[in-house]
Amino acid sequence: MESTRTYGEACATAHALDLIGERWALLVVRELLFGPKRFTDLRAGLPNAGPNRLSRRLRELEGLGLVRRRKLAPPSASWVYELTDWGRELEPILVELGRWGRRSPFRDLDAHVSSDAIMLALRNDFSPAAGDRLDVTYAIRFGEDHYVARAADGRLGIERGDADSPDTSIDTDTTTLKSLMIGSLDLEEALHSGRVTLSGDRKAFERLLAAFSRPEIAPTP
DSSP states (O other), X not given: OOOOOOOOOOOHHHHHHHHHOSXXXXXXXHHHTTSOBOXXXXXXXXXXXXXXXXXXXXXXXXXXXXXXXXXXXXXXXXXXXXXXXXXXXXXXXXXXXXXXXXXXXXXXXXXXXXXXXXXXXXXXXXXXXXXXXXXXXXXXXXXXXXXXXXXXXXXXXXEESOOSXXXXXXXXXXXXXXXXXXXXXXXXXXXHHTSOEEEEOHHHHHHHHHTBOOOOOOOOO
């Protein structure tokens, strides 16, 4: 690991922060939770990281055994980064950290958000009303970034890729979906303006948005 900064404590929490507390480290993990990515894909998800810093973080995470690099089989034959089993154990920590951060009154809701980040939020804060038994497959596309979301038994599973025969297909951008999720944009307005293109069951998409929980914001000092 390139960084030599340490808290110098035997405390496990302090040690964990020694390992993954460097800037961008946890966000690299976030970007890999839905599966492997090429360096260019990581750059697209983390545009403010800078290529040199991102490369450094990836080397550090590889050195720690949290991330590994491998070559995909032909015809792709691309080099990708993916989480190891130990790296994937960080997922519940990221989930809870995100839920805590959603209550912050200081968050800039107009800032960049990656497609993986928005889908992670959608999955982790999916909380349908009692009796609302969603059993729906969604195709959600942000340009070249495609996801399949399947709602069943009160849970939402998400993976990268294309759905064979989705009930609802949504083409949009991350900023628009984020605005719909937090309620700052009306779906009818988004459809009318062309910011969202929807085919299939519109009601199912409305129910998905309604199932996104909105926590109470923490009081400001």
